[in-house]
Amino acid sequence: MELLQVADAVAREKNIDKEIVIEALEEAIQKAGRSKYGHDHDIRANIDRKSGELDLKRYRTVTEEDEIENESAQIPLSFAKRIKPDAEMGDEIIDDLPPLDYGRIAAQTARQVIMQKVREAEREKQFDEYKDRTGEMISGIVKRVEFGNVTVDLGKAEAIIRRDECIPRENLKNGDRVRAYIYDVRRETRGPQIFLSRSHPQFMAELFKQEVPEIYEGVIEIRNVARDPGSRAKITVYSRDNGIDPVGACVGMRGSRVQAVVNELQGEKIDIINWTEDFPSLVINALAPASVARVVVDEDEKRIDVAVPEDQLSLAIGRRGQNVRLASILLGWDIDIMTEAQESERRAEVFKSRTSIFMEGLDVDDVIAHLLVAEGFSSIEEIVETDISELAQIEGFSEEIATELQNRAVAFLEAKANELKEKQKELGIADDLIGLELVSSSLAIKLGENGIKTRDDLADLAADELVEALGADKMNEKDANDIIMQAREHWFTEDDAATTETAEDDSDAKSGKESSDAA
Numbered sequence: 001m002e003l004l005q006v007a008d009a010v011a012r013e014k015n016i017d018k019e020i021v022i023e024a025l026e027e028a029i030q031k032a033g034r035s036k037y038g039h040d041h042d043i044r045a046n047i048d049r050k051s052g053e054l055d056l057k058r059y060r061t062v063t064e065e066d067e068i069e070n071e072s073a074q075i076p077l078s079f080a081k082r083i084k085p086d087a088e089m090g091d092e093i094i095d096d097l098p099p100l101d102y103g104r105i106a107a108q109t110a111r112q113v114i115m116q117k118v119r120e121a122e123r124e125k126q127f128d129e130y131k132d133r134t135g136e137m138i139s140g141i142v143k144r145v146e147f148g149n150v151t152v153d154l155g156k157a158e159a160i161i162r163r164d165e166c167i168p169r170e171n172l173k174n175g176d177r178v179r180a181y182i183y184d185v186r187r188e189t190r191g192p193q194i195f196l197s198r199s200h201p202q203f204m205a206e207l208f209k210q211e212v213p214e215i216y217e218g219v220i221e222i223r224n225v226a227r228d229p230g231s232r233a234k235i236t237v238y239s240r241d242n243g244i245d246p247v248g249a250c251v252g253m254r255g256s257r258v259q260a261v262v263n264e265l266q267g268e269k270i271d272i273i274n275w276t277e278d279f280p281s282l283v284i285n286a287l288a289p290a291s292v293a294r295v296v297v298d299e300d301e302k303r304i305d306v307a308v309p310e311d312q313l314s315l316a317i318g319r320r321g322q323n324v325r326l327a328s329i330l331l332g333w334d335i336d337i338m339t340e341a342q343e344s345e346r347r348a349e350v351f352k353s354r355t356s357i358f359m360e361g362l363d364v365d366d367v368i369a370h371l372l373v374a375e376g377f378s379s380i381e382e383i384v385e386t387d388i389s390e391l392a393q394i395e396g397f398s399e400e401i402a403t404e405l406q407n408r409a410v411a412f413l414e415a416k417a418n419e420l421k422e423k424q425k426e427l428g429i430a431d432d433l434i435g436l437e438l439v440s441s442s443l444a445i446k447l448g449e450n451g452i453k454t455r456d457d458l459a460d461l462a463a464d465e466l467v468e469a470l471g472a473d474k475m476n477e478k479d480a481n482d483i484i485m486q487a488r489e490h491w492f493t494e495d496d497a498a499t500t501e502t503a504e505d506d507s508d509a510k511s512g513k514e515s516s517d518a519a
Helices: 002-014 018-037 077-083 104-133 201-211 213-217 246-251 253-264 279-286 310-317 319-331 340-362 366-374 380-385 388-392 399-427 441-449 455-459 463-470 477-518
Strands: 042-047 054-063 074-076 092-096 137-146 149-153 158-161 177-188 191-197 220-228 232-239 269-274 294-298 303-308 334-339
Touching (some): 018 042, 104 191, 137 201, 213 220, 220 246, 232 319, 246 269, 294 340, 310 334
Antiparallel strands (some): 137 177, 220 232
16 A cells, blocks of 8 residues: 555645556566566566555567577467466466565666656646647746746746747846746647747737726727837727727726736837728828828738828838838738828829820820729720720710720730730740740740740749849749749649559559469
8 A cells, every 4th residue: 555655645746647656656666677587578567556566477478489589578389388278379478576675776766767757747737738828828937037038937837938039128037927928838858848928919918908808808809919029019909899999998097007018018109099990091090190191002912002291201100110010010911101292203103104005005095095094994904804884984985985995905905915926936935834824925925035935944943033034123032933833833743643653553563463373
């Protein structure tokens, strides 16, 4: 019973399963037994879970005499039958061993085995306890600070706040109580590693959840958070109850709630923004405190052009671009800030270039071209795709004019297509390059002019080589990667087909061999 009492005491002290401790004891006794009788012996210990009685046994496997490799763990069939008359090949012969007389070295070895098993069990328990707590905020005591990395004592485990996850210029000292966000838990050889952060955007969200009851209860929802840790942050909030002002609830009476969060974040300034379905209004709010004159949203490119008065430009951009950068992170869109004069100039250039396209392509005067641009048309392809009845609704257009414009647009595109085909033949561009979905006819011509004439020529390129060939103003690295990967798709298809064909050939060859053997 002493063994069971020891196991029970260790399990309670270390807060682990008693069965793990008993298994560690068994392994330690086995190891001590092998040290006494020889490491080649298959010695197993078993502790009765009710009585605590210890059984120490040696196991030997019945083996053919000429196949014996380990005489300590194997026994010939002829010898086995003397011990067990009905013994057969593969049976195990079990011999009882006398209780061990533990010497100092054996006891030390057993202790090391038990402690190792207990440590492993503690580590596994820690990992199981914290692995599902990623995304929570936790509190602990600073245990030590080394080279900016902070080790935090959580009570049952230790965690680390790496230097880049701390708030800049924050001075944490030994013994300080600190709150942080669990962003990762990993199982590593030296035990579970719990990584905390005080610079993570969700750390701020968790702080607001603690300070604002409406957020904790789910009445107010935090949509997005963008932070420049220790300096400034923006947060969008939305209320599911029309009777509750989400910004006011987060600010609190005389700013008490938001001030508590600011103090925890070492004075980080926080802009709280009311989230709205009206995206342009959300953009305007996100760029506060700057005043915005005009917002132009490009949904295809996920880009926002914002025009501000001249005196508001520096405020909209912010110190070192901080304000516009945080707004961009908050919305998940690229934001381009310009003055009203710059925006007006850009619009004039776009208007002029589109007008020129229609005047030249459709052979019309500037009045009709201006009307088409004013209605939002940007290319001749759009005129072909638009229904004649819609074109006829443009002020000053009749059905006859709309039909004529569409006919001219079709004729222009056909002529352009024929011209591109001639150019394709002249440059020797292969059809497999033209057939790629992401390669337009005009792009194929540019590729051909740069010596890229087949799909394989394109597939052999790296993204930076394609950008260099076409020019950074015509192609960015992301689009170049997409085009090249599409060009390489047939390589993978051919490899798969070759692998399948080889497997089928091997299978046929194997079947043929089996048939031959059977014959």
